[in-house]
Amino acid sequence: MTPVVHVENLRAVAGGRALVDGVSFALSAGRVLALVGASGSGKTTTGLALLGEHAPGVAVSGRVAVTGRIGFVPQQPAAALNPVRRLGGVFREIAALHRGDPAELVATALRRARVPADLLRRYPHELSGGQQQRVVLAQSLVGDPAVLVADEPTTGQDPITRAEVVDELASVVAQGVALVLLTHDLDVVRALADEVVVLRSGRVVEAGATADVLDRPREPYTRALVAAQPRVTVPGDRPARRPRLELHGVTARHRATTVLRDVSLQVGAGECLAVVGRSGSGKTTLARCVVGLHPTFGGEVRLDGRPLPRSLRKRSRAELASVQYVFQDPRSSFDPHRTVLSQVARTAVRLRGSADATAEALAELAAVGLDEATATRRPAGLSGGELQRAALVRALLARPDVLVCDEITSGLDTLTQASLLDLLAALPCAVVLISHDLAVVARLADRVAVLHRGDLVEHGSAGDVLGLPTHPVTIGLLGRSMEGTEEKRT
């Protein structure tokens, strides 16, 4: 079979630094090639080069040959949809560019991407994240592209959605499209890819058939990457401890819609409570009620038996220090105008009156692998994974009794993720961990709470919930995770 994609010695340089350095690969129709690697290793840059694009300030050289049309599913699908256009109009516009009956073309593309046709009357903001992703996929599929480039299609999706996306891509490939997959999610790679190219700092570390590379890695880097991947295992039961943080009948709403209904939970000292659920089920809202960022909730949050003021403004320094939060989106939780170090150190200054906050901050940053050179840059100079770690240190400097972590592993490669999980496991405080990744949950959690559309549908020890799930959502989440791990394409 002749390759439809042929890349030879691709280089991308920005400001004297090589972002991509001598990448070569080829891909035939109906096959899947995965580019894997840590955050910042050059995946997106390579993917854009296939489209003949590059970020401003980046110079690209080398040979890129693509036969036929190429479709692209970008890393953030929400940003790729025009907020003021209904979906239908844009689809008709795209269809008009191709030969054939427009209605037919759109219908086919929607069917292939599993987008219900009645979504066409909506605006992008009226869709869930997963739906947005599928809509963008459908847009790329109109008129049968020869090649599809999908950039991190599963990042930040819950296991059920993630599995759906994998299924969709699989069926697209089955129809003869060549797929270039840019991801750090090895489960997805196993599920979809025929070949894997492992990138590290822009260089190809290892390449070959998926089974060869992932199951019998030759390079130490690849081996480490694969080894660090957590698996969903059913943990054994640990004895319950005296509750530190208690939630009683927490009910929260965003304007008129109730997003949390009568949720009661507890976490003991040194325990880890995992909160899982599909996207939009209310996990972040729950976290914000606990840390005082959603002061209008009903019910009560208690720390060591004493009710915590609902609003951050009413909390004393000690109370502030005792409950800390790591935001879901690390980049937006930093002030872009100040260095990361100075921002991280402020916690120690304000909440503990530390005399040498900077030294303390530097030490803890170093412990999570961030050196001084990195920390003294502004947030824009750090990768997503680095910022996530900095945000964690910022919270930990308060020496909290309760730490609430919202999706802190989603943007990370397996190696970085593993080191972070080790750090969390060693924490003496109570941890509330919000995660889509049940493998992470299984690794850390003592107790698991499952939220579904604002209701607490399951709550118990990790062994019970993960081992003997009773609610269909839990079963769904868990089942899909297992599937993702075990299913392999042949």
Place this chain on the structure above:
Amino acid sequence: MSLRRYAVRRLAIGAVQVLAVVTVVFLLVQALPGDAAVALAGDNPDPRRIGEIRAAMGLDRPALDRFGSWLWGLAHGDLGVSLVSGRPVVAFLLDGLGPTLVLAVLALVLLVPLSVLLGVVAALREGGVVDRITTAITVGLHSIPEFALAVVLIALFGVHLRWLPPTAVGADLLAQPAVLVLPLVVLLARPVCSISRLVRAGMIDALASDHVRHARRLGIGAQRIRFAHALPNALAPAVQQVARTTDWLLGGVIVVEAVFVVPGLGTILVDAVAARDLPVVQGLAVVFAVTTVLVNLVADLIGFRLAPRSVAIA
């Protein structure tokens, strides 16, 4: 919130606003030095005569009493009669509304395409010569008061070159469209500048956005990208500005009306304030406030359509 419920709620707030506006205007007019009798007496301010005029106008009744009966009339759709001429206020408003509406509507009809065109052209050539020249001109024009621009245009095109009639004196605006050219140019100069700058800024942002980049990848043509994808995003702030311009236009383009002799609402307003003709000022305030409320409502509804996201969040 549904569009209709939103509109109904806004209208209810609007009614309260109108009431508040007329109250404020009443208080302000009461606070003006002198009253209608003094103004009418003019350079013959014999106190006895002023007293007689005051009695004839009913100004000797307490202010609250007069305001009360005016409000009572308003509730019955009656705007009262002019203190000075005794003609019904409605007749004044109808007289002035025609010319002002002709000017305002024509200005609006021209304003939107003109400023969009200018803004888009400047944005597509961002940083280029065309962009810099339009920027300098729009900023310069934006700071020139209408009267100064009008003086120059009249002197040049009306008097010196004789290409266009220098005023609209005694003319029927619709029958002799030539008289409208200069007033419209003067009227449009400032709003076109401000709105085209907004469109330009919005367009530049939109052209650099991810969704436009994505649309390009999908192979959509350059023209469609510019006008169907980028432009709608650039229009939302411009629509708000257009709404405010409408208010300005309907609020009587006093200067333009005076310089070009268009007997519209602006002229009536100035005269009525000078004559302290309270019912007429009040009637105008009602018209202005109602228009402002409606125009802003329409702008918000259009904004709802143009930026569905922001309204949903707000």
Place this chain on the structure above:
Amino acid sequence: MRGVGALLVTVPLLLALAGPWFVPDDRTRGGPFMPNSWLGTDFVGRDVWHQVLAGGRTVVLVALLATLLSYLVGVPWGVVAAMSRPRVVDDLLMRPLDLLLAVPSLLVLILTATIAGPGLPVLVGVVTLVNFPDVARIFRGAALEIAGRPALEAMRLQGESWWRTSIVYPGRSMVRTLAADSGVRLTGALYLVASASFLGVGVPPDAADWAVMVDRNRVGLFLQPWAVVVPAVLIVALSVGLNLVFDRALRAEARS
């Protein structure tokens, strides 16, 4: 293009601020609109050059002061409305402004000016009154967005001081909004000051004031154009220059 903006700002600004010191005390009066001195005479026979020297300060000061005052009132107004809890405060602050916006600004201008009579403070007040609701609205929007930012929430979780969470961070974040707004706002203030003289508001009709000069001398445009042209060009140069300077600063800031 480089430096053009600065030049356009400096010349009128220098003339405006330093000019009054160079006006001789014993000014003579001649016939109106005579071409007998450098820039001729104005509508009451005063030397136009002296009037130009003396007349910039009011225009520039009023425009600057009014703009400054609009921000001094409008920014805290909008920020307090946006950040306030309970939200009733927001309504209490913003509803009256909606009301102000529902009265045509011209009506406000004519009525308040007639009530208050002429005088520079009145002019500053009126221009501020017309501008600040708009400023408050813009900055309320900006502050609402900033108040919801995780970065600010993170600072509050860190127990940051009121000064840093309510002033330093929002202030820094609003600089761009401010810079983008202030060029246009200053131009608008200059325009309003100039228009006010046409409406007979604020300054006495024969004041030494660039804006008044444009209005009052226009009758003599055919006899002696300098009395109109020079002050008009100075006003326009000032606004164009200010906008060019602000634009450049904004672009520089965006690049960094």
Place this chain on the structure above:
Amino acid sequence: GTTGAAPAASAPKAGGRLRAAFAGGGAKEVLDPHLANLFVEAARSKALFDKLADLGPDVSAQPRLAERWEPDATLTRWRITLRQAAFHDGRPVRAEDVLASYARILDPNRAFRAKSSLALVDLANSRAVDERTVEFALERPFIEFPNALAAFGAYIVPAGAEDFAAPVGSGPFRFVSFEPGKSVLLKKNPDYWEGAPHLDELEFVIANEESARANALLGGQVQYAHDLTPTTARSHTGSDRMAIHRSPNSAVQAFAMKLDRPPFDDRDLREAMFLLADRPQLVESVLAGSGQVANDLFGKGYQYYADDIPQRARDLDKAKFLIRKAGAEGLTVKLDTSTAAAGMVEAATVFADQAKGSGLTIEVVTGNKDSYWADTLKNGSLSSFRSGAMPIETHIAQRLLSDAGTNVTKWSRPEFDDLYRRAVSTVDGAERGGLYAEMQRSLHAEGGYLMWGFADWIVGASPNVGGISTAPANTLDWARFDKVWLG
């Protein structure tokens, strides 16, 4: 005088429509001639209606609808014979109409402008002798009764007329249509008693801005532009598109000092003020040379004007001396002014400049223009003043008698009141002239009006318009369109 490149068409020609641009009062204008207040209303009333008398070029009363008038020996009964004239609807103008018109003006429940001038008519005892003869009874002897007949707004309307939506008068033009604040269209009255007008049609259009009136004239949109500035006149002198017509002595420009309060209750200080004013400079800069220097007296060129009193000139040294003598050195006086009339503010600042170095400081205060006249009648001590043409007798009666309604200078002298009473009951013209001269001498010596100039009234017209008179504004021949033709 009249200037312009092309001389006005010399021989009168019939036909055509003349459009005349005036400043207006916006939509508040009405066609009721008794309510007339503005120039445009006066001009329109004049075209549609007649008064019994009107003011001639020397501002003395001339017969109009009245063919002649005869007082009895007591000067309290006046027999007036009407001319044969008809209203536009064909009905003759009768004595009854005259009595009804005056009764309407004098209605105690209304406030027409002519009321004060006609107040001395004893209506109950006046009567219609026959169809064309009226006998008026007056409350006191009054030789100047014709001045009252010529008063502003004393028009004769058909008896019972109340609705002036489509007015019917006896004037040279008939009503066609009216759009308030915009225009009034009239057509000629071929049966006018003084002969039909030359014009077929006359249209009054409203343009409040002076520049707009001038531009409309230059653009050929109107043929007559009322009330132009000297600057406009100068700009277009010699132009082939605009002829300038000046009416000298039309408006007096002055400062009014109040005599009943400090500091101007001091006669020396008033004289000092008279001597401070540099009148030629005021005329030069404020009136742009379009006017004459005044001598602190009203009515230059009018009947009874005392032109034998020597012209005052600036004398700074003497003024300084008088200021010191009055103990007013270092005093600051507020000069109230406003834009209520053209040139007042400018005159005030020029005068304030002239007072520099005299020991007295004059501070100009600009007040509200709409209530200016009422404000300055009561408040302050020094104010700007301006007045249009009227007979000298009327000026005195309205502004200088102890009980006058608009006595802005608070001039209150029993002996002066006496002189006036004697003058208006003196039949002999020469003797009366002597009494007026005596009154003017005392005003000149120690009165409160510092009258510095008489402004020309300036009208622009197309060069082909003929028959425009240069009589002072407010007199009969001013804005008299039945004598005007389009060449």
